[in-house]
Amino acid sequence: MERSWRRAKVRPGGVEGGTAVQAWWKVVGACLATARAVTRGRVLRGLGRSGLVLACLAVGAWGALALWFQFPGGTVARGVVILLWCIAGVWALRACFACRRRWRSLAVFAAALALLLGWWATIQPRQDRQWADDVAQPLHARIEGGRLLLDNVRDFHWRGEDDYDVHWERREYDLAQVRSVDLILSYWMGPAIAHTLVSFGFADGRQVVFSLEIRKERGESFSALGGFFRRFEAVLVAADERDIVQVRTSVRGEDVYLYRLHGLDQDGMRALLRDYVAQAQALERAPAFYNTLTSNCTTVVYELMRRIVPTLPLDYRLLLSGYLAEYANDVGGLVPGVPFATLRERGRITQRAREAGDVADFSRRIRQGVPGIAEEHVP
Structure with missing residues (x-):
């Protein structure tokens, strides 16, 4: 009887052996779930950051070209305004990789974009220019x-x-x-x-x-x-x-x-x-x-x-x-x-x-x- 009891105690499929294996698999499963969650979170954060970077680059390039083709004044005036716009864009790009005060920097860029769009809306087609023959x-x-x-x-x-x-x-x-x-x-x-x-x-x-x-x-x-x-x-x-x-x-x-x-x-x-x-x-x-x-x-x-x-x-x-x-x-x-x-x-x-x-x-x-x-x- 004693020998049989000991075999049951240590047998993998026995009462205590089975409980230990199940507990071990639960720990492994929890670790894998945690790893997947961490990986998923990193992937989502990475995708979000990449999307934000691409959006900033696209908006920055569009704004620079819009200012170049439409801002009144000479080349120097356009160059100064485009430089200021690019500084705001670079600051926004830097904020995409920062953990602190990210939204403050992006808010400044968004405000600059709002001003740019407001100016853009004032550009209207005309019929009274000095047209080519x-x-x-x-x-x-x-x-x-x-x-x-x-x-x-x-x-x-x-x-x-x-x-x-x-x-x-x-x-x-x-x-x-x-x-x-x-x-x-x-x-x-x-x-x-x-x-x-x-x-x-x-x-x-x-x-x-x-x-x-x-x-x-x-x-x-x-x-x-x-x-x-x-x-x-x-x-x-x-x-x-x-x-x-x-x-x-x-x-x-x-x-x-x-x-x-x-x-x-x-x-x-x-x-x-x-x-x-x-x-x-x-x-x-x-x-x-x-x-x-x-x-x-x-x-x-x-x-x-x-x-x-x-x-x-x-x-x-x-x-x-x-x-x-x-x-x-x-x-x-x-x-x-x-x-x-x-x-x-x-x-x-x-x-x-x-x-x-x-x-x-x-x-x-x-x-x-x-x-x-x-x-x-x-x-």
């Missing part, structure tokens, strides 16, 4: 009955960037005679970036081109980065096709492609024209800023087209406008049955536009060989 006249557009009336249609004759004949016209078009819509892409900065223009053709052979552009002041040049920071107002230009294509091919040295849009009936074309008229009238009533990302030559075209075809999908090529024609082809907007490589090759009008010069039938000549355009219109 090619965007000096705002477009006045209206529809009366079945007539499209456009005042200040640009029809310059270009010999060089600073050598041109200024000419603004009043034109009328019969909406019942609209026959075509063409997409024109002008490449000025690599294969991914192009300026987007839309050209409407009428039965009498005339073309009118609409283009949303920055409204440059005299002596001012475009900055894609500045376009994020309310640097430029927007203007809708209506122009003779010879003017607006030739200045890009023959003066600025850009590479230009033309594509016939497919799938729009006459009602759709007229609706798109009406939307351009509404856009011109909106800018005439209240000026707006050009934005490199959200309100540019391509995104405006997309929004106008989407009113007619609501199912148009969003796509990265709406931002990388150099690929817009490929996007249009993928959604069935270009001539069907023709490979895109062929559309692009035969739609390159750069050389034809340069050779055509100021001829009266400029629009006919640049369309020679472009797929989807009836041969009888382009002998």
Whole structure:
């Protein structure tokens, strides 16, 4: 009996042995739970700190650029203000890694941000600047009955960037005679970036081109980065096709492609024209800023087209406008049955536009060989 009792006492599965093992596992489990909790807390604190650091860096960079592009005064004044802003930002970053008085330092940076945003809200678009000649006249557009009336249609004759004949016209078009819509892409900065223009053709052979552009002041040049920071107002230009294509091919040295849009009936074309008229009238009533990302030559075209075809999908090529024609082809907007490589090759009008010069039938000549355009219109 005694020997059996002793074996039971020390046996692992026995009464006391089992209790000891269970207690040991409870201790191990508690240690593991504590370690997991500590690790989870450290991870969460690390993620929170990283998020705070990234937020401070993003806000600091945005504020510095906003001050650089918009703060009034000379370079020295801007430099001083940006330096003060950066000191507040660095102090906030330092506070992200401190254990004491962290929120006090961040509160100072938040107060500086509130002041910056208050100043930013005071920056409003204007219509009374000293504009460059090619965007000096705002477009006045209206529809009366079945007539499209456009005042200040640009029809310059270009010999060089600073050598041109200024000419603004009043034109009328019969909406019942609209026959075509063409997409024109002008490449000025690599294969991914192009300026987007839309050209409407009428039965009498005339073309009118609409283009949303920055409204440059005299002596001012475009900055894609500045376009994020309310640097430029927007203007809708209506122009003779010879003017607006030739200045890009023959003066600025850009590479230009033309594509016939497919799938729009006459009602759709007229609706798109009406939307351009509404856009011109909106800018005439209240000026707006050009934005490199959200309100540019391509995104405006997309929004106008989407009113007619609501199912148009969003796509990265709406931002990388150099690929817009490929996007249009993928959604069935270009001539069907023709490979895109062929559309692009035969739609390159750069050389034809340069050779055509100021001829009266400029629009006919640049369309020679472009797929989807009836041969009888382009002998």
